[in-house]
Amino acid sequence: MENTDITNISISEESYECSFTVDCAVFGFQEGVLKLLLVQKGIDAFKGYWLLPGGPMQENQTAEQAVENILHLLTGLKNVHQQQVHCYSSVDRHPVKRVVTICFYGIIKPENHPIVSEKHDDVKWFRIDELPKLGFDHDTLANDALNKLKSNVEEKLILGELLPEKFTLTELQELYESLMDQKLDRRNFRRKILQKGLLKKSGEKKTGVKGGPELFELTQR
Amino acid sequence: MENTDITNISISEESYECSFTVDCAVFGFQEGVLKLLLVQKGIDAFKGYWLLPGGPMQENQTAEQAVENILHLLTGLKNVHQQQVHCYSSVDRHPVKRVVTICFYGIIKPENHPIVSEKHDDVKWFRIDELPKLGFDHDTLANDALNKLKSNVEEKLILGELLPEKFTLTELQELYESLMDQKLDRRNFRRKILQKGLLKKSGEKKTGVKGGPELFELTQR
DNA sequence: ACAAAAGTGTTTTTGATACACCCATGT
DNA sequence: ACATGGGTGTATCAAAAACACTTTTGT
Numbered sequence: 277m278e279n280t281d282i283t284n285i286s287i288s289e290e291s292y293e294c295s296f297t298v299d300c301a302v303f304g305f306q307e308g309v310l311k312l313l314l315v316q317k318g319i320d321a322f323k324g325y326w327l328l329p330g331g332p333m334q335e336n337q338t339a340e341q342a343v344e345n346i347l348h349l350l351t352g353l354k355n356v357h358q359q360q361v362h363c364y365s366s367v368d369r370h371p372v373k374r375v376v377t378i379c380f381y382g383i384i385k386p387e388n389h390p391i392v393s394e395k396h397d398d399v400k401w402f403r404i405d406e407l408p409k410l411g412f413d414h415d416t417l418a419n420d421a422l423n424k425l426k427s428n429v430e431e432k433l434i435l436g437e438l439l440p441e442k443f444t445l446t447e448l449q450e451l452y453e454s455l456m457d458q459k460l461d462r463r464n465f466r467r468k469i470l471q472k473g474l475l476k477k478s479g480e481k482k483t484g485v486k487g488g489p490e491l492f493e494l495t496q497r
Numbered sequence: 498m499e500n501t502d503i504t505n506i507s508i509s510e511e512s513y514e515c516s517f518t519v520d521c522a523v524f525g526f527q528e529g530v531l532k533l534l535l536v537q538k539g540i541d542a543f544k545g546y547w548l549l550p551g552g553p554m555q556e557n558q559t560a561e562q563a564v565e566n567i568l569h570l571l572t573g574l575k576n577v578h579q580q581q582v583h584c585y586s587s588v589d590r591h592p593v594k595r596v597v598t599i600c601f602y603g604i605i606k607p608e609n610h611p612i613v614s615e616k617h618d619d620v621k622w623f624r625i626d627e628l629p630k631l632g633f634d635h636d637t638l639a640n641d642a643l644n645k646l647k648s649n650v651e652e653k654l655i656l657g658e659l660l661p662e663k664f665t666l667t668e669l670q671e672l673y674e675s676l677m678d679q680k681l682d683r684r685n686f687r688r689k690i691l692q693k694g695l696l697k698k699s700g701e702k703k704t705g706v707k708g709g710p711e712l713f714e715l716t717q718r
Numbered sequence: 719a720c721a722a723a724a725g726t727g728t729t730t731t732t733g734a735t736a737c738a739c740c741c742a743t744g745t
Numbered sequence: 746a747c748a749t750g751g752g753t754g755t756a757t758c759a760a761a762a763a764c765a766c767t768t769t770t771g772t
Contacts, residue, residue, distance in 0.1 A: 285552040293514035487751035708724035
């Protein structure tokens with residue numbers, strides 16, 4: 277593995293090149309649980325496997341542009357703010373050729389972002405606790421992305437983005453509990469979250485549910 | 498920037514390729530301040546500029562292997578544990594050709610790791626508060642790496658690796674203060690750091706300094 | 719002997735956790 | 746009217762912050 281050829285420390289026209297892909301773990305919150313968006317597109321080597329949406333970076337794109345573009349092509353999603361998770365560069369991680377990949381993650385409100393795909397059933401939301409075995413090394417990527425999401429949530433609680441415009445505190449709490457996989461005290465949760473000052477009452481109440489809970493919204497985005 | 502050619506969502510032998518470099522921000526603690534290791538190697542476009550040590554990834558290497566290899570070639574350093582910071586993929590970030598880079602960071606004890614370079618003066622430690630203007634976009638990389646280091650230190654305090662084998666608690670505290678750019682209470686710092694259980698008394702005392710401070714060492718590595 | 723830095727414990731404050739009752743709405 | 750979930754306050758506990766004097770060593 278070690279390379280001691282000192283002529284190779286500088287970039288030239290002839291420098292080694294390889295392909296580059298971007299993959300993204302898009303998380304959403306639906307039916308009270310955290311979900312991950314997977315696709316099953318005709319990539320020969322892993323036909324039949326579910327995968328994180330992803331594909332090659334092109335000549336005129338940054339990785340960030342590539343991931344936005346590819347996610348749109350595969351799923352119809354647009355304007356999903358993405359964040360880098362990690363770069364994977366094992367020599368043999370792709371069966372066709374050497375491919376380095378960067379994994380991103382993004383969070384969306386599923387109900388605001390309709391999935392668009394030519395075939396049915398090749399783009400689907402999966403419960404995070406019921407993921408199928410993924411192709412390539414995407415199990416690892418998905419797991420790393422989830423951990424990144426969790427640790428970002430622990431630091432600064434930016435989860436409003438996963439919920440509809442207006443939501444109850446119970447809904448927000450369920451999201452936390454699902455993500456962090458732990459139960460929280462309702463009163464303590466309310467206090468902590470409200471004193472962040474990121475939420476305000478919308479003035480409306482949610483109907484169809486007992487107790488008539490207040491609907492909240494983000495103060496800013 | 499947008500690409501709507503659906504044929505490009507899959508990797509083939511003909512997929513676009515580009516070069517790849519790794520750069521690394523190596524941090525050390527010397528003379529009571531945090532320092533960053535920079536090199537001034539003959540990279541044509543940025544001759545005369547100081548840079549993070551870095552260079553191209555080769556065909557048979559992962560990014561992790563490449564960064565270890567290149568750091569060794571440029572500076573003589575070995576066994577520097579590195580961690581990924583971020584991937585930079587602006588199309589025009591390199592003057593010769595399109596180059597995507599992954600930035601790493603590592604921390605070492607300078608006195609245990611002698612710098613080896615053919616020329617003198619082309620590899621040097623710089624105080625973190627007196628960095629020169631760097632070539633390419635390395636100002637950004639260095640800054641991002643420092644922030645990553647800081648946030649990792651806040652979580653789990655792994656800083657013994659920056660100090661000599663045996664060190665006083667004051668020296669450790671100065672490292673923290675230098676890194677975090679804030680003053681800490683000596684007693685609170687001692688208590689907090691000792692109850693982590695990662696340090697033990699070496700039994701020796703440091704001479705040449707008033708008060709005769711105890712020398713500590715890491716319990717494990 | 720004096721100056722400078724090291725070593726040590728207690729009090730106060732703050733934030734986190736645990737806990738129970740009343741109120742609003744849907745059925 | 747009753748059942749279900751929503752909304753609220755306080756007491757306790759643990760962790761973080763503030764604070765001052767004594768001991769050791771170098772000059």
